[in-house]
Amino acid sequence: MDFALIVLIELLRAVAGLVLIAAGLAIIFGMMRVINIAHGEFLMLGGYTVVLTTKLGVNLWVAILVLAPLFVGVFGVIVERCIIQFLYNRLLDSILATWGLSLLIIGAVTVVFGNTVEGVATPLGGFAIGDYKMASYTLVLIFAAALILAAIFAGLKYTRFGLIARSTMQNPGMAEALGVNSKLVYMATFGIGAALTGLAGGLLAPIAGVVPSMGVYFIGQAFITVVTGGSAIVAGTLSASTMLGTLSQSVTFMSGPVFGDAALLLVALILLRLLPQGITGRIFSRSL
Amino acid sequence: MPLLEIRGLRATYGPVPVLHGIELDVEEGELVGVLGHNGMGKTTLLRAIMGFVNVSGGSIRFDGQEIQRLPTWRRARLGMALVPQGREIFPNLTVLENMLVGVPRGQEPDARIEEILTYFPRLRELLDRRGGALSGGEQQLLALARCLCARPSMILLDEPTEGIQPSIIQEIAAVMGELRARQKLTIVLVEQNLDFIAALAERVLILQKGEITRQVDSRDLGNAEMMSAYTGFSTPAA
Numbered sequence: 297m298d299f300a301l302i303v304l305i306e307l308l309r310a311v312a313g314l315v316l317i318a319a320g321l322a323i324i325f326g327m328m329r330v331i332n333i334a335h336g337e338f339l340m341l342g343g344y345t346v347v348l349t350t351k352l353g354v355n356l357w358v359a360i361l362v363l364a365p366l367f368v369g370v371f372g373v374i375v376e377r378c379i380i381q382f383l384y385n386r387l388l389d390s391i392l393a394t395w396g397l398s399l400l401i402i403g404a405v406t407v408v409f410g411n412t413v414e415g416v417a418t419p420l421g422g423f424a425i426g427d428y429k430m431a432s433y434t435l436v437l438i439f440a441a442a443l444i445l446a447a448i449f450a451g452l453k454y455t456r457f458g459l460i461a462r463s464t465m466q467n468p469g470m471a472e473a474l475g476v477n478s479k480l481v482y483m484a485t486f487g488i489g490a491a492l493t494g495l496a497g498g499l500l501a502p503i504a505g506v507v508p509s510m511g512v513y514f515i516g517q518a519f520i521t522v523v524t525g526g527s528a529i530v531a532g533t534l535s536a537s538t539m540l541g542t543l544s545q546s547v548t549f550m551s552g553p554v555f556g557d558a559a560l561l562l563v564a565l566i567l568l569r570l571l572p573q574g575i576t577g578r579i580f581s582r583s584l
Numbered sequence: 585m586p587l588l589e590i591r592g593l594r595a596t597y598g599p600v601p602v603l604h605g606i607e608l609d610v611e612e613g614e615l616v617g618v619l620g621h622n623g624m625g626k627t628t629l630l631r632a633i634m635g636f637v638n639v640s641g642g643s644i645r646f647d648g649q650e651i652q653r654l655p656t657w658r659r660a661r662l663g664m665a666l667v668p669q670g671r672e673i674f675p676n677l678t679v680l681e682n683m684l685v686g687v688p689r690g691q692e693p694d695a696r697i698e699e700i701l702t703y704f705p706r707l708r709e710l711l712d713r714r715g716g717a718l719s720g721g722e723q724q725l726l727a728l729a730r731c732l733c734a735r736p737s738m739i740l741l742d743e744p745t746e747g748i749q750p751s752i753i754q755e756i757a758a759v760m761g762e763l764r765a766r767q768k769l770t771i772v773l774v775e776q777n778l779d780f781i782a783a784l785a786e787r788v789l790i791l792q793k794g795e796i797t798r799q800v801d802s803r804d805l806g807n808a809e810m811m812s813a814y815t816g817f818s819t820p821a822a
Contacts, residue, residue: 459685462677463685466677469636472657473660474731475661582714
Protein backbone atom coordinates (compact mmCIF):
# COMPACT_ATOMS: atom_id res chain seq x y z
CA MET A 297 0.00 0.00 0.00
CA ASP A 298 2.81 2.38 0.96
CA PHE A 299 4.69 1.45 -2.18
CA ALA A 300 1.59 2.08 -4.32
CA LEU A 301 1.21 5.53 -2.77
CA ILE A 302 4.86 6.31 -3.43
CA VAL A 303 4.49 5.16 -7.04
CA LEU A 304 1.39 7.31 -7.44
CA ILE A 305 3.17 10.39 -6.09
CA GLU A 306 6.17 9.76 -8.34
CA LEU A 307 3.89 9.44 -11.38
CA LEU A 308 2.17 12.68 -10.43
CA ARG A 309 5.59 14.33 -10.05
CA ALA A 310 6.55 13.20 -13.56
CA VAL A 311 3.29 14.59 -14.96
CA ALA A 312 3.75 17.82 -13.01
CA GLY A 313 7.31 18.16 -14.33
CA LEU A 314 6.06 18.00 -17.92
CA VAL A 315 3.21 20.42 -17.18
CA LEU A 316 5.66 22.91 -15.66
CA ILE A 317 8.17 22.86 -18.50
CA ALA A 318 5.46 22.86 -21.20
CA ALA A 319 2.95 25.41 -19.83
CA GLY A 320 4.77 28.53 -21.06
CA LEU A 321 5.48 26.93 -24.41
CA ALA A 322 1.82 25.93 -24.75
CA ILE A 323 1.01 29.66 -24.78
CA ILE A 324 3.93 30.81 -26.93
CA PHE A 325 3.87 27.95 -29.44
CA GLY A 326 0.44 26.35 -28.96
CA MET A 327 -1.50 29.61 -28.91
CA MET A 328 0.73 32.15 -30.67
CA ARG A 329 2.35 29.69 -33.13
CA VAL A 330 5.83 31.03 -32.39
CA ILE A 331 8.53 28.34 -32.33
CA ASN A 332 10.71 29.58 -29.48
CA ILE A 333 13.89 27.51 -29.57
CA ALA A 334 15.12 29.59 -26.63
CA HIS A 335 12.34 28.17 -24.39
CA GLY A 336 14.83 26.00 -22.51
CA GLU A 337 17.01 29.06 -21.89
CA PHE A 338 14.02 30.96 -20.50
CA LEU A 339 13.70 28.08 -18.00
CA MET A 340 17.41 28.31 -17.26
CA LEU A 341 17.13 32.06 -16.63
CA GLY A 342 14.35 31.36 -14.13
CA GLY A 343 16.66 28.90 -12.38
CA TYR A 344 19.56 31.35 -12.30
CA THR A 345 17.30 34.11 -10.99
CA VAL A 346 16.55 31.89 -7.98
CA VAL A 347 20.19 30.90 -7.49
CA LEU A 348 21.45 34.47 -7.71
CA THR A 349 18.77 36.17 -5.60
CA THR A 350 18.87 33.56 -2.83
CA LYS A 351 22.66 34.02 -2.66
CA LEU A 352 21.95 37.73 -2.18
CA GLY A 353 19.75 36.86 0.77
CA VAL A 354 16.28 36.93 -0.78
CA ASN A 355 13.78 34.46 0.67
CA LEU A 356 13.65 31.28 -1.49
CA TRP A 357 9.87 31.38 -1.98
CA VAL A 358 9.95 35.04 -3.02
CA ALA A 359 12.73 34.19 -5.47
CA ILE A 360 10.80 31.23 -6.95
CA LEU A 361 7.27 32.61 -7.00
CA VAL A 362 7.89 36.32 -7.65
CA LEU A 363 11.35 37.17 -8.94
CA ALA A 364 11.88 34.28 -11.40
CA PRO A 365 8.58 34.83 -13.31
CA LEU A 366 8.98 38.61 -13.07
CA PHE A 367 12.51 38.68 -14.47
CA VAL A 368 11.86 36.16 -17.26
CA GLY A 369 8.51 37.78 -18.07
CA VAL A 370 10.14 41.20 -18.51
CA PHE A 371 12.95 39.57 -20.49
CA GLY A 372 10.29 37.90 -22.68
CA VAL A 373 8.59 41.24 -23.34
CA ILE A 374 11.94 42.75 -24.40
CA VAL A 375 12.61 39.75 -26.68
CA GLU A 376 9.13 40.07 -28.21
CA ARG A 377 9.58 43.78 -28.91
CA CYS A 378 13.13 43.44 -30.28
CA ILE A 379 12.90 40.15 -32.21
CA ILE A 380 9.67 38.18 -32.20
CA GLN A 381 7.25 40.93 -33.28
CA PHE A 382 8.90 40.99 -36.72
CA LEU A 383 8.68 37.23 -37.14
CA TYR A 384 5.00 36.35 -36.65
CA ASN A 385 3.88 33.97 -39.43
CA ARG A 386 7.53 33.54 -40.47
CA LEU A 387 8.16 30.07 -39.09
CA LEU A 388 11.66 29.40 -40.40
CA ASP A 389 12.89 32.88 -39.54
CA SER A 390 11.56 32.60 -35.99
CA ILE A 391 13.31 29.23 -35.55
CA LEU A 392 16.62 30.69 -36.69
CA ALA A 393 16.27 33.88 -34.65
CA THR A 394 15.32 32.12 -31.41
CA TRP A 395 18.03 29.50 -31.96
CA GLY A 396 20.52 32.37 -32.18
CA LEU A 397 18.97 33.89 -29.07
CA SER A 398 19.31 30.58 -27.24
CA LEU A 399 23.05 30.39 -28.08
CA LEU A 400 23.48 34.03 -27.05
CA ILE A 401 21.81 33.45 -23.64
CA ILE A 402 23.85 30.29 -23.00
CA GLY A 403 27.05 32.15 -23.92
CA ALA A 404 26.24 35.19 -21.81
CA VAL A 405 25.28 33.13 -18.74
CA THR A 406 28.40 30.99 -19.12
CA VAL A 407 30.58 34.12 -19.22
CA VAL A 408 28.96 35.50 -16.07
CA PHE A 409 28.49 32.35 -13.95
CA GLY A 410 30.92 29.90 -15.53
CA ASN A 411 30.09 26.44 -16.80
CA THR A 412 29.52 25.01 -13.34
CA VAL A 413 26.46 23.49 -11.77
CA GLU A 414 24.77 25.83 -9.31
CA GLY A 415 21.98 24.85 -7.00
CA VAL A 416 19.81 25.76 -4.06
CA ALA A 417 18.92 23.43 -1.22
CA THR A 418 15.57 21.68 -1.58
CA PRO A 419 13.29 23.28 1.01
CA LEU A 420 10.74 21.74 3.38
CA GLY A 421 12.61 18.53 4.18
CA GLY A 422 10.92 15.17 3.76
CA PHE A 423 8.11 12.95 5.02
CA ALA A 424 7.74 9.24 5.49
CA ILE A 425 5.19 6.89 3.97
CA GLY A 426 5.73 3.62 5.81
CA ASP A 427 9.33 2.61 5.20
CA TYR A 428 9.73 5.06 2.36
CA LYS A 429 10.87 8.70 2.51
CA MET A 430 9.95 11.40 0.10
CA ALA A 431 10.82 15.10 -0.33
CA SER A 432 7.94 17.38 0.67
CA TYR A 433 8.93 19.67 -2.20
CA THR A 434 7.57 17.01 -4.61
CA LEU A 435 4.08 17.85 -3.37
CA VAL A 436 4.78 21.55 -3.93
CA LEU A 437 5.66 20.81 -7.58
CA ILE A 438 2.49 18.77 -8.08
CA PHE A 439 0.36 21.47 -6.46
CA ALA A 440 2.09 24.24 -8.46
CA ALA A 441 1.53 22.41 -11.77
CA ALA A 442 -2.17 21.95 -10.99
CA LEU A 443 -2.46 25.59 -9.95
CA ILE A 444 -0.71 26.85 -13.11
CA LEU A 445 -3.06 24.87 -15.38
CA ALA A 446 -6.09 26.08 -13.41
CA ALA A 447 -4.83 29.67 -13.61
CA ILE A 448 -4.28 29.46 -17.39
CA PHE A 449 -7.76 27.99 -17.86
CA ALA A 450 -9.41 30.62 -15.66
CA GLY A 451 -7.38 33.41 -17.25
CA LEU A 452 -8.33 32.42 -20.78
CA LYS A 453 -11.95 31.54 -20.04
CA TYR A 454 -13.10 34.09 -17.50
CA THR A 455 -11.04 37.26 -17.96
CA ARG A 456 -11.41 39.99 -20.55
CA PHE A 457 -7.73 39.74 -21.42
CA GLY A 458 -8.10 35.98 -22.02
CA LEU A 459 -11.02 36.56 -24.38
CA ILE A 460 -9.18 39.33 -26.22
CA ALA A 461 -6.01 37.20 -26.48
CA ARG A 462 -7.94 34.22 -27.88
CA SER A 463 -9.72 36.40 -30.45
CA THR A 464 -6.49 38.16 -31.45
CA MET A 465 -4.62 34.88 -31.98
CA GLN A 466 -7.47 33.64 -34.19
CA ASN A 467 -7.76 36.77 -36.33
CA PRO A 468 -5.59 39.77 -35.39
CA GLY A 469 -6.96 41.95 -38.20
CA MET A 470 -10.58 41.51 -37.13
CA ALA A 471 -9.66 42.06 -33.49
CA GLU A 472 -8.01 45.36 -34.51
CA ALA A 473 -11.18 46.35 -36.36
CA LEU A 474 -13.00 45.90 -33.05
CA GLY A 475 -10.62 48.27 -31.26
CA VAL A 476 -8.08 45.76 -29.95
CA ASN A 477 -4.42 46.86 -29.97
CA SER A 478 -3.16 43.53 -31.28
CA LYS A 479 0.54 44.41 -30.93
CA LEU A 480 0.01 45.00 -27.22
CA VAL A 481 -1.92 41.74 -26.87
CA TYR A 482 0.83 39.76 -28.63
CA MET A 483 3.48 41.39 -26.44
CA ALA A 484 1.59 40.72 -23.22
CA THR A 485 0.74 37.13 -24.20
CA PHE A 486 4.38 36.39 -25.01
CA GLY A 487 5.40 37.99 -21.73
CA ILE A 488 2.92 35.80 -19.80
CA GLY A 489 4.24 32.67 -21.57
CA ALA A 490 7.81 33.70 -20.71
CA ALA A 491 6.84 34.45 -17.08
CA LEU A 492 5.27 30.98 -16.71
CA THR A 493 8.46 29.48 -18.12
CA GLY A 494 10.52 31.51 -15.66
CA LEU A 495 8.29 30.30 -12.83
CA ALA A 496 8.83 26.72 -13.96
CA GLY A 497 12.59 27.29 -14.05
CA GLY A 498 12.45 28.73 -10.55
CA LEU A 499 10.37 25.81 -9.23
CA LEU A 500 12.73 23.26 -10.78
CA ALA A 501 15.90 24.99 -9.51
CA PRO A 502 15.91 23.23 -6.10
CA ILE A 503 15.67 19.76 -7.68
CA ALA A 504 17.67 20.22 -10.87
CA GLY A 505 21.23 21.37 -11.24
CA VAL A 506 21.24 24.89 -12.62
CA VAL A 507 23.79 25.07 -15.41
CA PRO A 508 23.96 27.23 -18.58
CA SER A 509 23.17 24.26 -20.85
CA MET A 510 20.23 22.90 -18.79
CA GLY A 511 17.68 24.20 -21.30
CA VAL A 512 18.77 21.65 -23.88
CA TYR A 513 17.45 18.86 -21.69
CA PHE A 514 14.04 20.47 -21.19
CA ILE A 515 13.27 21.89 -24.62
CA GLY A 516 12.79 18.51 -26.31
CA GLN A 517 10.32 17.34 -23.68
CA ALA A 518 8.51 20.68 -23.74
CA PHE A 519 7.98 20.66 -27.51
CA ILE A 520 7.02 16.97 -27.55
CA THR A 521 4.42 17.60 -24.85
CA VAL A 522 2.91 20.65 -26.56
CA VAL A 523 2.88 19.11 -30.05
CA THR A 524 1.41 15.85 -28.74
CA GLY A 525 -1.22 17.78 -26.79
CA GLY A 526 -2.49 19.61 -29.87
CA SER A 527 -4.23 22.94 -30.23
CA ALA A 528 -6.08 23.13 -26.90
CA ILE A 529 -3.67 24.75 -24.45
CA VAL A 530 -4.91 23.45 -21.11
CA ALA A 531 -6.55 20.17 -22.16
CA GLY A 532 -3.67 19.43 -24.55
CA THR A 533 -0.92 20.11 -22.02
CA LEU A 534 -2.73 18.14 -19.31
CA SER A 535 -3.59 15.13 -21.48
CA ALA A 536 -0.15 14.91 -23.12
CA SER A 537 1.68 15.40 -19.81
CA THR A 538 -0.46 12.74 -18.14
CA MET A 539 -0.01 10.22 -20.92
CA LEU A 540 3.69 10.83 -21.59
CA GLY A 541 4.68 11.43 -17.97
CA THR A 542 2.92 8.30 -16.68
CA LEU A 543 4.36 6.02 -19.36
CA SER A 544 7.85 7.51 -19.16
CA GLN A 545 7.95 7.27 -15.37
CA SER A 546 6.58 3.72 -15.40
CA VAL A 547 9.34 2.63 -17.79
CA THR A 548 11.86 4.52 -15.63
CA PHE A 549 10.73 2.48 -12.59
CA MET A 550 11.24 -0.76 -14.48
CA SER A 551 14.31 -0.06 -16.61
CA GLY A 552 15.94 3.24 -15.62
CA PRO A 553 15.71 6.87 -16.78
CA VAL A 554 17.34 6.37 -20.20
CA PHE A 555 14.64 3.90 -21.20
CA GLY A 556 12.07 6.23 -19.63
CA ASP A 557 13.11 9.08 -21.92
CA ALA A 558 13.18 6.72 -24.92
CA ALA A 559 9.66 5.52 -24.05
CA LEU A 560 8.45 9.14 -23.95
CA LEU A 561 9.77 9.74 -27.47
CA LEU A 562 8.36 6.46 -28.76
CA VAL A 563 4.89 7.11 -27.38
CA ALA A 564 4.93 10.65 -28.79
CA LEU A 565 5.90 9.32 -32.23
CA ILE A 566 3.12 6.72 -32.20
CA LEU A 567 0.56 9.24 -30.95
CA LEU A 568 1.44 11.78 -33.63
CA ARG A 569 1.28 9.07 -36.29
CA LEU A 570 -2.23 8.14 -35.12
CA LEU A 571 -3.34 11.69 -34.21
CA PRO A 572 -1.44 14.13 -36.48
CA GLN A 573 -3.24 17.13 -34.95
CA GLY A 574 -2.31 16.00 -31.45
CA ILE A 575 -4.58 14.55 -28.79
CA THR A 576 -6.90 17.55 -28.71
CA GLY A 577 -7.11 17.61 -32.50
CA ARG A 578 -9.39 14.55 -32.10
CA ILE A 579 -10.47 14.49 -28.47
CA PHE A 580 -11.46 17.54 -26.36
CA SER A 581 -11.21 19.60 -29.57
CA ARG A 582 -13.57 22.24 -28.20
CA SER A 583 -11.70 22.63 -24.95
CA LEU A 584 -9.33 25.41 -24.05
CA MET B 585 -19.19 69.14 -41.71
CA PRO B 586 -19.33 65.58 -43.10
CA LEU B 587 -18.64 62.73 -40.67
CA LEU B 588 -16.36 61.09 -43.23
CA GLU B 589 -14.39 63.25 -45.62
CA ILE B 590 -12.09 61.64 -48.20
CA ARG B 591 -9.93 63.71 -50.52
CA GLY B 592 -7.76 62.41 -53.37
CA LEU B 593 -7.40 58.97 -51.79
CA ARG B 594 -4.91 56.73 -53.54
CA ALA B 595 -4.01 53.18 -52.56
CA THR B 596 -1.94 50.39 -54.03
CA TYR B 597 -1.54 46.66 -53.55
CA GLY B 598 2.23 46.33 -53.85
CA PRO B 599 3.12 48.07 -57.12
CA VAL B 600 -0.46 47.89 -58.47
CA PRO B 601 -2.53 51.07 -58.03
CA VAL B 602 -6.10 50.25 -56.98
CA LEU B 603 -7.68 53.55 -55.93
CA HIS B 604 -7.05 56.67 -58.05
CA GLY B 605 -7.97 59.79 -56.15
CA ILE B 606 -11.28 58.95 -54.45
CA GLU B 607 -13.37 61.95 -53.34
CA LEU B 608 -16.17 61.12 -50.92
CA ASP B 609 -18.21 62.94 -48.28
CA VAL B 610 -20.60 61.05 -46.00
CA GLU B 611 -22.88 63.05 -43.72
CA GLU B 612 -23.80 61.91 -40.24
CA GLY B 613 -26.78 59.55 -40.33
CA GLU B 614 -26.52 59.01 -44.08
CA LEU B 615 -26.52 55.60 -45.80
CA VAL B 616 -24.30 55.75 -48.87
CA GLY B 617 -24.07 52.81 -51.24
CA VAL B 618 -21.00 51.98 -53.30
CA LEU B 619 -21.74 49.91 -56.37
CA GLY B 620 -19.23 48.31 -58.70
CA HIS B 621 -18.15 45.08 -60.32
CA ASN B 622 -15.56 42.75 -58.86
CA GLY B 623 -12.04 44.17 -58.90
CA MET B 624 -13.12 47.83 -59.13
CA GLY B 625 -11.75 48.70 -55.70
CA LYS B 626 -14.86 48.60 -53.48
CA THR B 627 -13.39 46.40 -50.78
CA THR B 628 -10.04 48.22 -51.01
CA LEU B 629 -11.86 51.51 -50.41
CA LEU B 630 -13.44 50.21 -47.18
CA ARG B 631 -10.18 48.58 -46.06
CA ALA B 632 -8.28 51.80 -46.72
CA ILE B 633 -10.80 53.77 -44.64
CA MET B 634 -10.42 51.22 -41.83
CA GLY B 635 -6.61 51.24 -42.04
CA PHE B 636 -5.90 47.80 -43.47
CA VAL B 637 -4.50 49.13 -46.75
CA ASN B 638 -1.58 51.53 -46.92
CA VAL B 639 -2.66 54.81 -48.44
CA SER B 640 -0.22 56.25 -50.97
CA GLY B 641 -1.84 59.70 -51.23
CA GLY B 642 -4.75 61.88 -50.19
CA SER B 643 -6.45 62.28 -46.84
CA ILE B 644 -9.19 60.69 -44.74
CA ARG B 645 -10.94 62.75 -42.06
CA PHE B 646 -13.37 61.18 -39.61
CA ASP B 647 -15.36 63.34 -37.26
CA GLY B 648 -13.01 66.22 -38.06
CA GLN B 649 -9.82 64.27 -37.33
CA GLU B 650 -7.18 63.20 -39.84
CA ILE B 651 -6.98 59.42 -39.50
CA GLN B 652 -4.96 58.08 -42.42
CA ARG B 653 -1.88 57.59 -40.24
CA LEU B 654 -3.74 56.00 -37.33
CA PRO B 655 -3.64 52.22 -36.81
CA THR B 656 -6.86 50.28 -37.31
CA TRP B 657 -7.59 49.84 -33.61
CA ARG B 658 -7.39 53.61 -33.02
CA ARG B 659 -9.84 54.23 -35.87
CA ALA B 660 -12.19 51.63 -34.35
CA ARG B 661 -12.04 53.42 -31.00
CA LEU B 662 -12.97 56.67 -32.71
CA GLY B 663 -16.27 55.08 -33.70
CA MET B 664 -15.64 53.31 -37.02
CA ALA B 665 -16.57 49.65 -37.48
CA LEU B 666 -16.12 47.19 -40.32
CA VAL B 667 -18.28 44.22 -41.22
CA PRO B 668 -15.91 42.56 -43.68
CA GLN B 669 -16.65 40.50 -46.73
CA GLY B 670 -16.57 36.88 -45.60
CA ARG B 671 -17.70 37.93 -42.08
CA GLU B 672 -14.44 36.91 -40.32
CA ILE B 673 -16.15 35.50 -37.28
CA PHE B 674 -13.77 34.15 -34.61
CA PRO B 675 -14.51 30.48 -35.31
CA ASN B 676 -13.42 29.01 -31.97
CA LEU B 677 -15.24 31.56 -29.84
CA THR B 678 -18.91 31.18 -29.01
CA VAL B 679 -21.47 33.62 -30.36
CA LEU B 680 -21.58 35.38 -26.99
CA GLU B 681 -17.78 35.60 -26.82
CA ASN B 682 -17.65 36.99 -30.37
CA MET B 683 -20.03 39.73 -29.28
CA LEU B 684 -18.14 40.38 -26.04
CA VAL B 685 -14.94 41.09 -28.00
CA GLY B 686 -16.81 43.98 -29.59
CA VAL B 687 -17.90 45.55 -26.28
CA PRO B 688 -15.38 48.26 -25.38
CA ARG B 689 -13.50 48.09 -22.09
CA GLY B 690 -15.27 49.93 -19.30
CA GLN B 691 -18.77 49.37 -20.65
CA GLU B 692 -21.28 47.09 -18.99
CA PRO B 693 -21.24 44.05 -21.31
CA ASP B 694 -24.46 42.37 -20.19
CA ALA B 695 -26.62 45.42 -20.85
CA ARG B 696 -24.99 46.06 -24.23
CA ILE B 697 -25.36 42.43 -25.36
CA GLU B 698 -28.99 42.39 -24.23
CA GLU B 699 -29.67 45.60 -26.17
CA ILE B 700 -28.07 44.23 -29.35
CA LEU B 701 -29.93 40.92 -29.05
CA THR B 702 -33.23 42.79 -29.33
CA TYR B 703 -32.23 43.49 -32.95
CA PHE B 704 -31.07 39.91 -33.54
CA PRO B 705 -33.46 37.54 -31.72
CA ARG B 706 -32.21 34.64 -33.87
CA LEU B 707 -28.78 34.90 -32.18
CA ARG B 708 -30.23 34.58 -28.67
CA GLU B 709 -30.74 30.83 -29.15
CA LEU B 710 -27.19 30.41 -30.49
CA LEU B 711 -25.22 32.21 -27.77
CA ASP B 712 -23.29 29.10 -26.66
CA ARG B 713 -22.61 27.80 -30.16
CA ARG B 714 -19.14 28.21 -31.67
CA GLY B 715 -18.95 30.90 -34.37
CA GLY B 716 -17.45 28.45 -36.85
CA ALA B 717 -20.47 26.16 -36.50
CA LEU B 718 -22.99 28.78 -37.68
CA SER B 719 -24.47 28.97 -41.18
CA GLY B 720 -23.28 31.77 -43.49
CA GLY B 721 -26.42 33.82 -42.79
CA GLU B 722 -26.13 33.40 -39.04
CA GLN B 723 -22.46 34.41 -39.25
CA GLN B 724 -23.46 37.55 -41.13
CA LEU B 725 -25.97 38.46 -38.43
CA LEU B 726 -23.28 37.81 -35.81
CA ALA B 727 -20.74 39.96 -37.68
CA LEU B 728 -23.22 42.82 -37.71
CA ALA B 729 -24.19 42.30 -34.07
CA ARG B 730 -20.53 42.11 -33.01
CA CYS B 731 -19.66 45.41 -34.66
CA LEU B 732 -22.73 47.09 -33.12
CA CYS B 733 -21.56 46.03 -29.65
CA ALA B 734 -18.80 48.63 -30.02
CA ARG B 735 -21.39 51.45 -30.35
CA PRO B 736 -19.92 52.73 -33.63
CA SER B 737 -21.03 56.00 -35.17
CA MET B 738 -20.21 54.71 -38.67
CA ILE B 739 -20.33 51.18 -40.09
CA LEU B 740 -18.51 50.04 -43.20
CA LEU B 741 -20.48 47.11 -44.61
CA ASP B 742 -18.78 44.99 -47.25
CA GLU B 743 -21.23 42.97 -49.35
CA PRO B 744 -23.39 41.74 -46.46
CA THR B 745 -25.74 39.82 -48.78
CA GLU B 746 -23.05 37.78 -50.55
CA GLY B 747 -24.01 34.10 -50.45
CA ILE B 748 -26.79 34.70 -47.92
CA GLN B 749 -30.29 33.20 -48.06
CA PRO B 750 -33.09 35.69 -48.91
CA SER B 751 -34.80 35.49 -45.50
CA ILE B 752 -31.64 36.63 -43.74
CA ILE B 753 -31.06 39.38 -46.33
CA GLN B 754 -34.50 40.70 -45.39
CA GLU B 755 -33.60 40.41 -41.71
CA ILE B 756 -30.38 42.39 -42.25
CA ALA B 757 -32.26 45.06 -44.21
CA ALA B 758 -34.88 45.31 -41.46
CA VAL B 759 -32.22 45.63 -38.75
CA MET B 760 -30.38 48.35 -40.66
CA GLY B 761 -33.62 50.27 -41.17
CA GLU B 762 -34.46 49.96 -37.48
CA LEU B 763 -30.97 51.00 -36.40
CA ARG B 764 -31.09 54.10 -38.54
CA ALA B 765 -34.53 54.95 -37.27
CA ARG B 766 -33.51 54.61 -33.60
CA GLN B 767 -29.93 55.88 -33.77
CA LYS B 768 -28.19 58.32 -36.04
CA LEU B 769 -26.02 55.58 -37.50
CA THR B 770 -23.95 56.36 -40.58
CA ILE B 771 -23.42 53.49 -43.02
CA VAL B 772 -21.20 53.03 -46.07
CA LEU B 773 -22.54 49.98 -47.87
CA VAL B 774 -20.59 48.20 -50.60
CA GLU B 775 -22.82 45.89 -52.59
CA GLN B 776 -23.47 44.14 -55.87
CA ASN B 777 -27.06 43.32 -54.92
CA LEU B 778 -29.06 46.09 -56.59
CA ASP B 779 -32.34 45.28 -54.85
CA PHE B 780 -30.69 45.55 -51.46
CA ILE B 781 -28.79 48.74 -52.15
CA ALA B 782 -31.76 50.40 -53.86
CA ALA B 783 -33.99 49.64 -50.89
CA LEU B 784 -31.62 51.12 -48.31
CA ALA B 785 -29.24 53.71 -49.76
CA GLU B 786 -30.04 57.39 -50.10
CA ARG B 787 -27.46 57.81 -52.82
CA VAL B 788 -25.24 55.37 -54.63
CA LEU B 789 -21.74 55.93 -55.92
CA ILE B 790 -20.56 53.98 -58.93
CA LEU B 791 -16.98 52.81 -58.55
CA GLN B 792 -15.18 51.87 -61.74
CA LYS B 793 -11.48 51.03 -61.99
CA GLY B 794 -10.66 52.69 -58.69
CA GLU B 795 -12.54 55.92 -59.36
CA ILE B 796 -15.99 57.17 -58.42
CA THR B 797 -17.44 57.84 -61.85
CA ARG B 798 -21.06 58.67 -61.03
CA GLN B 799 -23.41 59.44 -58.20
CA VAL B 800 -26.91 58.06 -58.59
CA ASP B 801 -30.05 58.76 -56.63
CA SER B 802 -31.25 55.42 -55.28
CA ARG B 803 -34.53 55.84 -57.16
CA ASP B 804 -32.61 55.87 -60.42
CA LEU B 805 -31.25 52.42 -59.70
CA GLY B 806 -34.52 51.12 -61.13
CA ASN B 807 -34.00 53.07 -64.32
CA ALA B 808 -32.83 50.40 -66.74
CA GLU B 809 -31.33 52.65 -69.34
CA MET B 810 -29.45 54.77 -66.85
CA MET B 811 -28.02 51.81 -64.97
CA SER B 812 -27.07 50.01 -68.12
CA ALA B 813 -25.26 53.11 -69.35
CA TYR B 814 -23.45 53.51 -66.03
CA THR B 815 -22.37 50.03 -65.13
CA GLY B 816 -23.83 47.30 -67.27
CA PHE B 817 -25.65 45.98 -64.18
CA SER B 818 -29.06 44.43 -64.65
CA THR B 819 -31.93 46.33 -63.04
CA PRO B 820 -33.63 45.21 -59.84
CA ALA B 821 -36.74 43.09 -60.07
CA ALA B 822 -39.94 45.04 -60.03
